[in-house]
Amino acid sequence: MIYLDNAATTPPCREAIDASVFAMNEAFGNPSSLHGLGIQAEKLIDFSKEALARALGGVSKEIVFTSGATESNNLAIFGLAENYGRRKKRVVTTAVEHPSVAEAFKKLSALGYEVVAVKPDQNGEITADALVSAVDKNTCLVSAMYVNNETGYILPVESAFSRIKKQYPDCMTHCDFVQGFLKLPVKVKSLCADAVSVSGHKVHAPKGVGALWIKSGVRVAPATFGGGQQNGLRSGTEAVPAIYAFGKAVEAFSGNIAQRLERAALVKKYAVERLSEAGLVINSKENASPYIISAALVGIKSETLLHFLEAEKIYVSSGSACSKGKKSAVLTAFGLADAVADSTVRISLGFDTEKNDIDSLAEALERASKSLVKSDRGR
Ligand code: PMP
Numbered sequence: 001m002i003y004l005d006n007a008a009t010t011p012p013c014r015e016a017i018d019a020s021v022f023a024m025n026e027a028f029g030n031p032s033s034l035h036g037l038g039i040q041a042e043k044l045i046d047f048s049k050e051a052l053a054r055a056l057g058g059v060s061k062e063i064v065f066t067s068g069a070t071e072s073n074n075l076a077i078f079g080l081a082e083n084y085g086r087r088k089k090r091v092v093t094t095a096v097e098h099p100s101v102a103e104a105f106k107k108l109s110a111l112g113y114e115v116v117a118v119k120p121d122q123n124g125e126i127t128a129d130a131l132v133s134a135v136d137k138n139t140c141l142v143s144a145m146y147v148n149n150e151t152g153y154i155l156p157v158e159s160a161f162s163r164i165k166k167q168y169p170d171c172m173t174h175c176d177f178v179q180g181f182l183k184l185p186v187k188v189k190s191l192c193a194d195a196v197s198v199s200g201h202k203v204h205a206p207k208g209v210g211a212l213w214i215k216s217g218v219r220v221a222p223a224t225f226g227g228g229q230q231n232g233l234r235s236g237t238e239a240v241p242a243i244y245a246f247g248k249a250v251e252a253f254s255g256n257i258a259q260r261l262e263r264a265a266l267v268k269k270y271a272v273e274r275l276s277e278a279g280l281v282i283n284s285k286e287n288a289s290p291y292i293i294s295a296a297l298v299g300i301k302s303e304t305l306l307h308f309l310e311a312e313k314i315y316v317s318s319g320s321a322c323s324k325g326k327k328s329a330v331l332t333a334f335g336l337a338d339a340v341a342d343s344t345v346r347i348s349l350g351f352d353t354e355k356n357d358i359d360s361l362a363e364a365l366e367r368a369s370k371s372l373v374k375s376d377r378g379r
Helices: 014-026 036-056 069-084 099-110 128-134 157-167 240-253 257-277 302-311 329-333 355-377
Strands: 063-066 090-094 114-118 139-145 172-176 195-199 210-214 292-296 344-348
Touching: 014 036, 014 240, 036 063, 036 195, 036 210, 036 240, 063 069, 069 099, 069 139, 069 172, 069 195, 069 210, 090 099, 090 128, 099 114, 099 139, 114 128, 128 139, 128 157, 139 157, 157 172, 257 292, 257 355, 302 344, 302 355
Parallel strands: 090 114, 090 139, 139 172, 172 195
Antiparallel strands: 063 210, 195 210, 292 344
C-alpha cells in the first residue's frame, strides 16, 4: 500500500500505540482522583502538556486538551469572541479556512457579529496587507490558518499577526496550525497568536485528541461546563490514553523538523516533475508546504481517479477528505476553474514517503490517463 493521504490522517506511531495501551492497562485511574491511581493518570497528562508546550514553544499551563482541532478551533473562536467581543463586533478570517473555522464564523455571523472573510487575490495569494487592512478598531478577533489543508498554501500569518498586534493590541489572534505542526519549524512566539490549534491524528497520535495553546493571560470562555477539569476551560474527564499517546507522538517527532522538511521538499520537487509528465496540472504553489500537493488530471473527476488509484492500493484524497465529494469552496476561492477543481486530488506526503512511492503513483496516473480519459472526458 502507498499511503499519500497524510493530511487527512496519519497512522498512529509505535510510541503512541504503546502509550495508549500503557495508559489503559496501568494508569486507568481518573486523573481527578486524589489517590495514587489518579495521580498516576494525572502525571501522564502532565507529561503530554509538557511535550506539547515544548514543541510549540510555550509553557505547559498554556495547553488545553480537546477532542481534536475542530473542538480547539471552536473553543478558541467562540471563547475569544465571548470575552473580547462585547463591544467590538467585527471578526476577521479567510475564505480558505477548514470548515471547523468557517462554520464557527458562520455561527458568529448568525449571533450578530460582522464577519469579514479575506479572499485570495487574482494570484491566489492572501497577503499580509489584505489581512491587516481587514482589521479595524472594532475587530475583536482574527483567525487564520497557517497551512491550507487542500493546497498546502502557506498564509503569511506571522507578518499579518505581528502587524495587527502592533496596530490593534486588543485584537485577539488565533491560528489553526494543524497542517504545520511538527512539519514546519514554527513556534507560537513568532506567530504572534493568542491561541493556536493542533490535532493529534495528523501527527501519528490517535483520532479524538487535539490541543489548544492559549497564551498566558488570555481569557478564553469555556464551551463545556461541569467538573471544572483543565482549569475550568474544558470540563470532562480527560481522555488519558489518547492524551498520553499524543504527548508521546509529539515527543517522537518534535526533533529534526527542518531536516524532514528539506527531505519532503526534495520528494515534492520530484513529484511535481513526475506528475506534470503524467499530464497533471499542479495547483499547489512552489512555496507551499511540501507535504501537500494539489493536482488535477483535468477531465477525470476526482472521485473516479481516487477509486482508480485505490484499486492499485494507492491512497489519496479528492480535494480534501472533509469535502466528501462536495465541490470545494476553498479550491474555488483559490481561483481554480471548475473543470480543474472537479478533477483535483490531494496527494499528501508522510515523513517516510520516498521517491519510488511517487514513481508508483506517476505510473498509476499514466495508466489512469489512458484508461479513464475515454469514459469520463466524453461525458
Ligand atoms: N483544521 C485543519 C487545517 C485540518 O486539516 C483539520 C483536519 N482535516 C482540522 C482543522 C480538524 O481537525 P480534527 O480532525 O482533529 O477535528
